[in-house]
Amino acid sequence: MLKTIRVKLNTSSNRSYSIIIGRGILGAAGKALKKLGVGKDLFLITDSNVNRLYGRAVLSSFKRAGFKGTGKSVIKAGEPSKSLASFAKIQNALYGFDRSGDRQITIATLGGGVPGDLGGFVAGTYKRGVSFIQIPTTLLGFVDCGLGGKTAVNFREAKNSIGIFWQPKMVYMDLEALKTLPLRELKSGLAETLKYGVISDPRLFDYLEFNSDRLLALDMAVYEKIIPACVKIKADVTSADERDEKDIRIMLNFGHTAGHAIEAATNYKKYTHGEAIALGMLIAGQIAKELGLFKEADLFRLENLTENLGLPVKLSGCKVSSVLNAMKHDKKFKSGVNRFILPVKIGSCKVVNNIPEKVIAKAIKSRMA
Ligand SMILES: NC(=O)c1ccc[n+]([C@@H]2O[C@H](COP(=O)([O-])OP(=O)(O)OC[C@H]3O[C@@H](n4cnc5c(N)ncnc54)[C@H](O)[C@@H]3O)[C@@H](O)[C@H]2O)c1
Structure with a gap:
């Protein structure tokens, strides 16, 4: 075991939970879950790729640990599955699994943010909420979506627009899963590690800059350092502002306003x-530079590291106007007033409201290929 990090939730101590980080620990997931004293009937939610790679190992670990009924629902891999249609399909499978109505259901989600967000939403709504654990298998899942209790599905063009807060009982990470992750997905996760560097940890940013080659070569020693560092930041932020009410957790949204809009516009x-x-972080950086908040040299470092981590720095496949329109669905915007998280230096961001649309448009335009 590498590390256990505790997420302390203030309102009620019995909702606090542990994040367990290790290598080669997947087969012991059942044993770790058993210690929590959750319901004895285990229902696994995963996607088609992850099921093929890890489904059997995880389910047999639950069986070995003494979980009785073990059911499973497998969604098609990919973002389109984060939908109300998949939600209904899984609820239906759960209903079948629990036909007698006397099962003590615990849900385990296995995979990236798609089965994680969708499965968490199912767990939080089935019979008004049952226990669940997250077993992330993507880098993005390790450092971000597997933690923090935000669950959701997408609806029409609006990302994560239907969902609830529902905290897991445990998050269980086996870093070995990175070894089967496609390189493009690995780079995607690196974008979030970079985000933590910009919003709160300049030393992490330096470390990423210094080790970008090793990161792309999947040097596990580097991941053993950066994943716990990112998890600790997210755990602390979530502990301080569980439900996004105090302008603390909102910092995690750096890059997400334009980023979500780009996803929708494409x-x-x-x-x-x-x-x-x-791309969203670069647009936010550009806006901050235009407003005189962020130095050109820091924007240059951000762009360089983005590129060195194999991430896109130029936007194509959509118009500036479609990104601007999609942005209007952002959950942070209130009564037509926009709200951005902007960097002020590497390691610190702030919330800025009501930015003139022409400044935003100019920043998006500056990123067009
Ligand atoms: N809840 C949150 O706080 C939060 C935070 C950030 C992102 N998200 C959400 O997370 C989602 C993106 O997450 P993601 O990038 O993990 O997506 P994903 O779940 O779609 O996984 C990406 C791809 O990798 C495959 N995969 C997963 N693990 C693998 C492994 N170990 N080996 C081989 N292939 C593997 C999946 O099958 C899929 O094809 C988005 O919907 C986003 O909105 C949620």
Whole structure:
């Protein structure tokens, strides 16, 4: 075991949970879950790729640990599955699994942010909420979506627009899963690690700059350092502002306002989530520079590192106007007033409201290929 990081939730201590980080620990997931004293009937939610790679190992680990009924729902891999249609399909499978109505269901989500967000939403709504654990298998899942209790599905062009906060009982990460992750997905996750560097950890940013080659070569020693560092930041932020109410957690949205809009404007097809966030961070950096908040030299470092991590720095496949329109659905915007997280230096960001549309448009335009 590499590390256990605790997420302390203030309102009620029994909702606090541990994030367990290790290598080669997948087969012990059942044993770790058993210690929590959750319901004895385990229902696994995963996607088609991850099921093929890890589904059997995880389910047999639950069986070995004494979980009785073990059901499973497998969604098609990919963002389009984060939908109300998949939600209904899984609820239906759960209903079948729990036909007698007396099962003590615990849900485990296995995979990246798609099965994680969707499965968490199912867990939080089935019979008004059952226990769940997250077993992320993507870098993005390790450092971001597997943590923090935000669950959701997408609706029409609006990302994550239907969902709830529902905290897991445990997050269980086996870093070995990175070894089967496609390189493009690995780079996508690196975008979020870069985000943590910009919003709160200049030393992490330096470390990423210094080790970009090793990161792309999947040097596990480097991942053993950066993943716990990112998890700790997210755990601390979530502990301090569980439900995004105090302008603390909102910092995690750096790059996401333009990033989500880019995903929507390109129909969730051209860019992965991390690639869109990488472009979104550059747009936010550009806006901050225009407003005199962020030095040109820092923007240059951000752009350089983005490029060195193999992420896109130029936007194509959509118009400036479609990105601007998609942005209007951002959950942070209130009564037509926009709200951005902008960097002020490497390691610090702030919330800025009501930025003139022409400044935003200019920043998007500056990124067009
Ligand atoms: N809840 C949150 O706080 C939060 C935060 C950030 C992002 N998200 C959401 O997460 C989603 C993106 O997450 P993602 O990038 O993990 O997407 P994903 O779940 O679609 O996974 C990406 C791809 O990698 C494959 N995969 C996963 N693990 C693998 C492994 N170990 N080996 C081989 N292939 C593997 C999947 O099958 C899929 O094809 C988005 O929907 C985003 O909105 C949520």
